[in-house]
Amino acid sequence: MPLPSTMTPIATQILASATATVTFSSIPQDYTDLVLVINSGTTAYTDNYLRFNSDTGSNYSYTRIYGTASAGSDRGTSQTTGYIGSADTTLVGNHIINVMNYANTTTNKTFLSRNNYNGSTAAGTHAIVGLWRSTSAINSITLSLSSSTWLANSSFTLYGVKAAS
Amino acid sequence: MASISLKYKSKNGNLTAPGNADPGAMIPIATAIIGSGGDTSVTFSNIPASYEHLQLRLSTKGRTAGLTGACVHRLRFNDDSSTSYTYHQLRGNGSSAGAEGGTASSNGSTIGYYPAGGETASAFGVIVCDILDYTNTNKYKTVRGLGGWDGNGSGYSALNSGVWLSTAAINTILVTCDDGLRQYSRIDLFGIKRAGA
Numbered sequence: 001m002p003l004p005s006t007m008t009p010i011a012t013q014i015l016a017s018a019t020a021t022v023t024f025s026s027i028p029q030d031y032t033d034l035v036l037v038i039n040s041g042t043t044a045y046t047d048n049y050l051r052f053n054s055d056t057g058s059n060y061s062y063t064r065i066y067g068t069a070s071a072g073s074d075r076g077t078s079q080t081t082g083y084i085g086s087a088d089t090t091l092v093g094n095h096i097i098n099v100m101n102y103a104n105t106t107t108n109k110t111f112l113s114r115n116n117y118n119g120s121t122a123a124g125t126h127a128i129v130g131l132w133r134s135t136s137a138i139n140s141i142t143l144s145l146s147s148s149t150w151l152a153n154s155s156f157t158l159y160g161v162k163a164a165s
Numbered sequence: 166m167a168s169i170s171l172k173y174k175s176k177n178g179n180l181t182a183p184g185n186a187d188p189g190a191m192i193p194i195a196t197a198i199i200g201s202g203g204d205t206s207v208t209f210s211n212i213p214a215s216y217e218h219l220q221l222r223l224s225t226k227g228r229t230a231g232l233t234g235a236c237v238h239r240l241r242f243n244d245d246s247s248t249s250y251t252y253h254q255l256r257g258n259g260s261s262a263g264a265e266g267g268t269a270s271s272n273g274s275t276i277g278y279y280p281a282g283g284e285t286a287s288a289f290g291v292i293v294c295d296i297l298d299y300t301n302t303n304k305y306k307t308v309r310g311l312g313g314w315d316g317n318g319s320g321y322s323a324l325n326s327g328v329w330l331s332t333a334a335i336n337t338i339l340v341t342c343d344d345g346l347r348q349y350s351r352i353d354l355f356g357i358k359r360a361g362a
Contacts, residue, residue: 005189006355032353033222063313063320065257073257077318100291101224106349108287110224112312127257129313129322131288161222163353164193 007035012157018043018149024158025140027102031160034099036141040154041091045121047146048095049081052109052138056080059133068124081144082111085126088119091151102138109138167346168208169195169354190358192216199350203228207340207352212299214334216356219296223312223352226289227282227344235321236281236343238292239273240308242335250274252327256313259320273341274327276310280320281344289350290314300334 008031013022027034051060060082063075076083087093099111113128132138143156197207212219227236241250252275253266267275279290292312298304306329313322329335340352 005191006193007189007191061315061317063257063259063315063322065255065262065322065324071255071262073259073262073322075259075315075318075320098222098291098293100222101289101351104349106287107224107289108285110289110291110314112291112293114311127311127313127322127324129291129315129320131285131315131317131320133288133317135287161191161355162193163222163351163355164196165198 006162008160010158010160012155014155015150015152017152020145020149022143022150022156023140027139027141028160029103029137030162031103032101032163033161034102035159035161036095036097036099037157037159038095039091040087040093041089041119041151042087042145042148043089043151044148045086045088045119046148047086048084049144049146050084051081051142052132052134053136053140054142055134060130062128062130064126064128066124066126068122082130082132083128084113084130085115085128086117086122086124088117088121090119091153093117099138105135105137108133108135166206166208167197167199167204168210169197192356192358194354194356197352199346199348201348203345203347205345206342209338209354212336212338213356214300215362217298217359218357219299220355220357221294221352222355223292223294224289225279225342225350225352226347227280228347229282229344231283232281232344233283234281235278238276238279239341240276241273241339241341242306242329242331243333243337245331246271249330250327252325254323254325256321256323274308274329276308276325277312277323278314278321280314280316282347284319285316288314288316296335302332302334304332305330306335
Protein backbone atom coordinates (compact mmCIF):
# COMPACT_ATOMS: atom_id res chain seq x y z
CA MET A 1 0.00 0.00 0.00
CA PRO A 2 1.51 3.38 -0.96
CA LEU A 3 2.45 5.68 1.86
CA PRO A 4 0.84 9.11 2.24
CA SER A 5 2.88 12.04 1.03
CA THR A 6 4.02 14.36 3.72
CA MET A 7 4.73 17.74 2.14
CA THR A 8 1.27 19.24 2.28
CA PRO A 9 0.37 22.74 1.12
CA ILE A 10 -1.34 24.58 3.98
CA ALA A 11 -1.96 28.03 2.48
CA THR A 12 -0.90 30.28 -0.38
CA GLN A 13 -1.03 34.05 -0.62
CA ILE A 14 -0.43 35.84 -3.91
CA LEU A 15 -0.46 39.59 -3.48
CA ALA A 16 -2.95 41.52 -5.58
CA SER A 17 -1.30 44.83 -4.71
CA ALA A 18 1.71 46.21 -2.85
CA THR A 19 1.59 44.91 0.72
CA ALA A 20 3.63 45.65 3.83
CA THR A 21 3.02 42.49 5.86
CA VAL A 22 1.88 38.93 5.20
CA THR A 23 0.52 36.69 7.93
CA PHE A 24 -0.21 32.98 8.16
CA SER A 25 -2.40 32.38 11.18
CA SER A 26 -4.13 29.43 12.81
CA ILE A 27 -1.36 27.14 11.58
CA PRO A 28 -2.37 23.51 12.16
CA GLN A 29 -0.33 21.67 14.75
CA ASP A 30 -0.44 18.37 12.89
CA TYR A 31 2.95 18.52 11.19
CA THR A 32 6.58 18.16 12.27
CA ASP A 33 8.20 20.98 10.30
CA LEU A 34 6.97 23.92 8.28
CA VAL A 35 8.41 25.03 4.94
CA LEU A 36 7.66 28.55 3.71
CA VAL A 37 8.45 29.26 0.06
CA ILE A 38 8.51 32.90 -1.02
CA ASN A 39 9.02 34.31 -4.49
CA SER A 40 8.96 38.07 -4.24
CA GLY A 41 10.16 41.53 -5.05
CA THR A 42 9.90 44.78 -3.15
CA THR A 43 9.49 48.41 -4.11
CA ALA A 44 13.04 49.04 -2.91
CA TYR A 45 15.92 46.92 -1.63
CA THR A 46 15.09 45.94 1.92
CA ASP A 47 15.62 43.37 4.66
CA ASN A 48 12.95 40.76 5.33
CA TYR A 49 11.82 39.50 8.73
CA LEU A 50 9.44 37.13 10.43
CA ARG A 51 7.74 36.97 13.79
CA PHE A 52 6.18 33.95 15.42
CA ASN A 53 2.93 34.17 17.36
CA SER A 54 3.06 38.00 17.16
CA ASP A 55 5.95 37.99 19.65
CA THR A 56 7.48 41.48 19.64
CA GLY A 57 9.97 40.73 22.42
CA SER A 58 13.74 40.68 21.92
CA ASN A 59 13.63 36.94 21.43
CA TYR A 60 15.10 36.54 17.95
CA SER A 61 18.67 36.07 16.78
CA TYR A 62 20.53 34.80 13.73
CA THR A 63 23.87 33.66 12.32
CA ARG A 64 24.36 33.94 8.60
CA ILE A 65 26.77 33.40 5.77
CA TYR A 66 26.29 35.62 2.78
CA GLY A 67 27.70 36.31 -0.63
CA THR A 68 27.39 39.56 -2.51
CA ALA A 69 30.55 40.84 -4.15
CA SER A 70 32.43 38.87 -1.52
CA ALA A 71 31.66 36.28 1.15
CA GLY A 72 31.09 37.14 4.77
CA SER A 73 29.36 36.16 7.99
CA ASP A 74 27.68 38.07 10.77
CA ARG A 75 25.02 37.65 13.44
CA GLY A 76 22.32 39.56 15.24
CA THR A 77 21.33 39.02 18.85
CA SER A 78 18.30 39.77 21.01
CA GLN A 79 16.31 41.28 18.18
CA THR A 80 12.57 41.96 17.99
CA THR A 81 12.23 40.25 14.58
CA GLY A 82 13.76 37.19 12.96
CA TYR A 83 15.98 38.06 10.02
CA ILE A 84 15.34 35.91 6.92
CA GLY A 85 17.23 37.75 4.18
CA SER A 86 16.67 40.47 1.61
CA ALA A 87 14.62 41.35 -1.46
CA ASP A 88 14.93 43.89 -4.23
CA THR A 89 12.90 45.45 -7.02
CA THR A 90 12.38 42.48 -9.32
CA LEU A 91 10.20 39.41 -8.75
CA VAL A 92 13.15 37.05 -8.73
CA GLY A 93 13.91 37.06 -5.04
CA ASN A 94 13.20 33.84 -3.20
CA HIS A 95 13.30 32.36 0.25
CA ILE A 96 12.94 28.77 1.34
CA ILE A 97 12.45 28.79 5.08
CA ASN A 98 12.42 25.58 7.10
CA VAL A 99 10.94 25.91 10.59
CA MET A 100 11.90 22.73 12.36
CA ASN A 101 9.93 20.93 15.07
CA TYR A 102 7.62 23.92 15.24
CA ALA A 103 4.81 22.44 17.33
CA ASN A 104 6.89 21.09 20.18
CA THR A 105 6.62 22.81 23.56
CA THR A 106 9.96 21.68 25.00
CA THR A 107 12.64 23.38 22.90
CA ASN A 108 13.28 26.81 21.46
CA LYS A 109 12.56 27.11 17.72
CA THR A 110 15.32 27.07 15.12
CA PHE A 111 14.74 27.94 11.47
CA LEU A 112 16.78 27.97 8.27
CA SER A 113 16.40 30.58 5.55
CA ARG A 114 17.98 30.07 2.13
CA ASN A 115 17.56 33.37 0.29
CA ASN A 116 18.58 34.82 -3.06
CA TYR A 117 17.75 38.22 -4.56
CA ASN A 118 18.71 40.26 -7.61
CA GLY A 119 17.36 43.73 -8.34
CA SER A 120 18.18 47.27 -9.31
CA THR A 121 20.14 47.93 -6.14
CA ALA A 122 21.72 44.69 -5.01
CA ALA A 123 22.11 40.98 -5.56
CA GLY A 124 23.19 38.30 -3.20
CA THR A 125 22.65 35.00 -1.49
CA HIS A 126 22.22 34.07 2.17
CA ALA A 127 22.19 30.96 4.32
CA ILE A 128 20.71 32.01 7.67
CA VAL A 129 20.11 30.07 10.85
CA GLY A 130 17.64 31.80 13.14
CA LEU A 131 16.50 31.21 16.71
CA TRP A 132 13.27 32.16 18.41
CA ARG A 133 13.82 31.80 22.13
CA SER A 134 10.44 30.42 23.02
CA THR A 135 9.18 26.95 23.80
CA SER A 136 5.69 27.83 22.56
CA ALA A 137 4.25 25.95 19.64
CA ILE A 138 4.16 28.17 16.56
CA ASN A 139 0.62 28.99 15.42
CA SER A 140 1.26 32.10 13.33
CA ILE A 141 3.99 33.59 11.16
CA THR A 142 4.04 37.28 10.24
CA LEU A 143 6.39 38.44 7.50
CA SER A 144 7.49 42.07 7.29
CA LEU A 145 10.07 44.39 5.78
CA SER A 146 12.40 47.00 7.21
CA SER A 147 11.07 49.46 4.62
CA SER A 148 9.05 49.57 1.38
CA THR A 149 6.41 46.99 0.46
CA TRP A 150 6.18 43.69 -1.34
CA LEU A 151 5.30 43.93 -5.03
CA ALA A 152 2.01 42.68 -6.42
CA ASN A 153 2.27 39.05 -7.60
CA SER A 154 4.73 38.19 -4.86
CA SER A 155 3.79 34.68 -3.71
CA PHE A 156 4.00 33.01 -0.31
CA THR A 157 3.17 29.32 0.23
CA LEU A 158 3.27 27.50 3.54
CA TYR A 159 3.74 23.71 3.59
CA GLY A 160 3.57 21.21 6.41
CA VAL A 161 6.02 18.29 6.55
CA LYS A 162 5.00 15.34 8.67
CA ALA A 163 7.56 12.79 9.80
CA ALA A 164 6.96 9.08 10.24
CA SER A 165 6.18 9.42 13.95
CA MET B 166 23.10 3.84 19.56
CA ALA B 167 19.57 4.31 18.25
CA SER B 168 18.97 1.86 15.45
CA ILE B 169 15.87 2.19 13.37
CA SER B 170 15.00 -0.79 11.20
CA LEU B 171 12.64 0.40 8.56
CA LYS B 172 11.08 -3.00 8.22
CA TYR B 173 9.22 -2.13 11.39
CA LYS B 174 9.12 1.64 11.35
CA SER B 175 7.62 2.52 8.01
CA LYS B 176 4.39 4.39 8.29
CA ASN B 177 1.35 2.71 6.77
CA GLY B 178 -0.82 4.47 4.27
CA ASN B 179 -4.32 5.59 4.96
CA LEU B 180 -6.04 5.35 1.59
CA THR B 181 -9.69 4.55 1.27
CA ALA B 182 -9.44 2.19 -1.67
CA PRO B 183 -6.82 0.54 -3.87
CA GLY B 184 -5.75 2.64 -6.82
CA ASN B 185 -6.39 5.94 -5.07
CA ALA B 186 -4.86 9.15 -6.41
CA ASP B 187 -1.10 9.60 -6.34
CA PRO B 188 -0.20 10.41 -2.72
CA GLY B 189 2.63 12.72 -3.76
CA ALA B 190 6.39 12.55 -3.85
CA MET B 191 7.77 13.10 -0.35
CA ILE B 192 7.10 10.10 1.88
CA PRO B 193 8.02 9.76 5.57
CA ILE B 194 10.09 6.62 6.11
CA ALA B 195 11.27 6.63 9.74
CA THR B 196 11.96 8.82 12.76
CA ALA B 197 14.47 8.63 15.59
CA ILE B 198 13.51 10.65 18.69
CA ILE B 199 16.06 10.56 21.49
CA GLY B 200 14.80 9.80 24.96
CA SER B 201 16.13 10.55 28.41
CA GLY B 202 19.75 9.59 28.81
CA GLY B 203 20.56 10.57 25.25
CA ASP B 204 22.33 8.46 22.65
CA THR B 205 25.60 8.31 20.74
CA SER B 206 24.40 8.12 17.13
CA VAL B 207 21.49 7.04 14.95
CA THR B 208 21.34 4.32 12.30
CA PHE B 209 18.61 3.85 9.72
CA SER B 210 18.75 0.33 8.31
CA ASN B 211 16.77 -1.69 5.77
CA ILE B 212 16.09 1.50 3.79
CA PRO B 213 13.64 0.66 0.97
CA ALA B 214 15.03 0.97 -2.56
CA SER B 215 11.74 2.30 -3.92
CA TYR B 216 12.56 6.05 -3.95
CA GLU B 217 14.80 8.21 -6.10
CA HIS B 218 16.30 10.42 -3.38
CA LEU B 219 16.38 10.57 0.39
CA GLN B 220 16.13 13.53 2.72
CA LEU B 221 17.22 13.69 6.34
CA ARG B 222 15.82 16.45 8.55
CA LEU B 223 17.71 16.88 11.84
CA SER B 224 16.96 18.84 15.00
CA THR B 225 19.77 17.98 17.40
CA LYS B 226 21.87 19.02 20.38
CA GLY B 227 24.85 17.45 22.10
CA ARG B 228 24.64 15.88 25.51
CA THR B 229 27.78 16.93 27.40
CA ALA B 230 26.77 19.67 29.83
CA GLY B 231 30.19 21.27 30.11
CA LEU B 232 31.06 21.23 26.43
CA THR B 233 30.58 24.32 24.24
CA GLY B 234 31.12 25.06 20.59
CA ALA B 235 30.21 23.41 17.34
CA CYS B 236 29.92 19.67 16.85
CA VAL B 237 29.73 17.86 13.55
CA HIS B 238 27.28 15.39 12.02
CA ARG B 239 28.65 13.01 9.39
CA LEU B 240 27.05 10.25 7.35
CA ARG B 241 28.45 6.78 6.75
CA PHE B 242 26.72 4.35 4.44
CA ASN B 243 26.24 0.58 4.47
CA ASP B 244 28.64 0.17 7.41
CA ASP B 245 31.51 1.28 5.17
CA SER B 246 34.33 2.48 7.44
CA SER B 247 36.95 2.66 4.71
CA THR B 248 38.50 5.89 3.43
CA SER B 249 35.67 6.46 0.96
CA TYR B 250 34.24 9.80 2.02
CA THR B 251 34.89 13.37 0.98
CA TYR B 252 33.32 16.70 1.88
CA HIS B 253 33.53 20.40 1.21
CA GLN B 254 32.04 23.17 3.25
CA LEU B 255 31.27 26.87 3.16
CA ARG B 256 30.57 28.21 6.66
CA GLY B 257 30.05 31.36 8.67
CA ASN B 258 30.65 31.67 12.40
CA GLY B 259 28.99 35.02 12.82
CA SER B 260 32.14 37.04 12.21
CA SER B 261 33.86 35.57 9.17
CA ALA B 262 33.23 33.20 6.30
CA GLY B 263 35.45 30.20 5.73
CA ALA B 264 35.75 27.02 3.76
CA GLU B 265 37.35 23.65 4.14
CA GLY B 266 37.41 20.26 2.51
CA GLY B 267 38.46 16.74 3.21
CA THR B 268 39.21 13.80 0.97
CA ALA B 269 39.70 10.09 1.43
CA SER B 270 38.29 10.02 4.94
CA SER B 271 36.85 7.10 6.85
CA ASN B 272 34.90 9.40 9.15
CA GLY B 273 32.01 9.95 6.78
CA SER B 274 30.74 12.91 4.78
CA THR B 275 30.19 16.04 6.87
CA ILE B 276 26.64 17.35 6.58
CA GLY B 277 26.68 20.17 9.10
CA TYR B 278 27.14 21.57 12.58
CA TYR B 279 25.09 21.26 15.73
CA PRO B 280 25.56 22.76 19.21
CA ALA B 281 27.44 20.97 21.97
CA GLY B 282 25.50 20.18 25.11
CA GLY B 283 26.73 23.24 27.02
CA GLU B 284 25.53 25.78 24.46
CA THR B 285 22.41 27.92 24.85
CA ALA B 286 19.76 26.01 26.71
CA SER B 287 17.02 24.47 24.59
CA ALA B 288 18.54 25.80 21.37
CA PHE B 289 18.89 22.95 18.90
CA GLY B 290 20.75 22.88 15.62
CA VAL B 291 18.95 21.98 12.41
CA ILE B 292 20.10 20.45 9.14
CA VAL B 293 18.27 19.53 5.95
CA CYS B 294 20.34 16.97 4.05
CA ASP B 295 19.62 15.48 0.63
CA ILE B 296 21.08 12.18 -0.56
CA LEU B 297 20.69 12.07 -4.30
CA ASP B 298 20.01 9.04 -6.52
CA TYR B 299 20.83 6.74 -3.62
CA THR B 300 20.03 3.43 -5.32
CA ASN B 301 21.88 4.07 -8.57
CA THR B 302 24.64 1.49 -9.02
CA ASN B 303 26.32 3.48 -11.78
CA LYS B 304 27.18 6.51 -9.65
CA TYR B 305 29.00 7.56 -6.54
CA LYS B 306 26.57 8.97 -4.01
CA THR B 307 26.33 12.73 -3.41
CA VAL B 308 25.05 14.36 -0.26
CA ARG B 309 24.43 17.99 0.50
CA GLY B 310 23.46 19.71 3.71
CA LEU B 311 22.20 23.13 4.75
CA GLY B 312 22.04 24.01 8.40
CA GLY B 313 23.64 25.08 11.59
CA TRP B 314 22.64 26.58 14.89
CA ASP B 315 22.22 29.94 16.57
CA GLY B 316 22.57 30.53 20.29
CA ASN B 317 21.93 34.28 20.48
CA GLY B 318 25.61 35.17 20.41
CA SER B 319 27.08 31.95 19.11
CA GLY B 320 26.50 29.59 16.23
CA TYR B 321 27.35 28.57 12.70
CA SER B 322 25.63 28.57 9.34
CA ALA B 323 27.04 26.15 6.77
CA LEU B 324 26.55 24.64 3.33
CA ASN B 325 28.08 21.19 2.94
CA SER B 326 28.50 18.73 0.11
CA GLY B 327 30.13 15.33 0.06
CA VAL B 328 30.61 12.14 -1.87
CA TRP B 329 30.62 8.49 -0.87
CA LEU B 330 33.01 6.91 -3.36
CA SER B 331 30.90 3.81 -3.88
CA THR B 332 28.43 2.74 -6.56
CA ALA B 333 26.55 0.50 -4.14
CA ALA B 334 22.92 1.27 -3.47
CA ILE B 335 22.47 2.78 -0.02
CA ASN B 336 20.53 0.61 2.41
CA THR B 337 21.93 1.84 5.72
CA ILE B 338 22.76 5.33 7.01
CA LEU B 339 24.76 5.97 10.18
CA VAL B 340 24.49 9.54 11.45
CA THR B 341 27.54 10.18 13.61
CA CYS B 342 27.46 12.85 16.30
CA ASP B 343 30.59 14.39 17.84
CA ASP B 344 28.88 15.04 21.18
CA GLY B 345 26.19 12.41 20.97
CA LEU B 346 22.54 13.42 21.13
CA ARG B 347 20.63 14.78 24.08
CA GLN B 348 16.98 14.13 24.85
CA TYR B 349 14.46 15.67 22.45
CA SER B 350 16.87 15.50 19.51
CA ARG B 351 15.19 14.03 16.45
CA ILE B 352 16.25 12.83 13.02
CA ASP B 353 13.62 12.16 10.35
CA LEU B 354 14.16 10.21 7.12
CA PHE B 355 12.04 10.81 4.02
CA GLY B 356 11.95 9.26 0.57
CA ILE B 357 11.45 11.35 -2.56
CA LYS B 358 9.70 9.46 -5.33
CA ARG B 359 10.47 9.66 -9.03
CA ALA B 360 7.82 10.53 -11.59
CA GLY B 361 5.48 7.66 -12.27
CA ALA B 362 6.50 5.73 -9.19
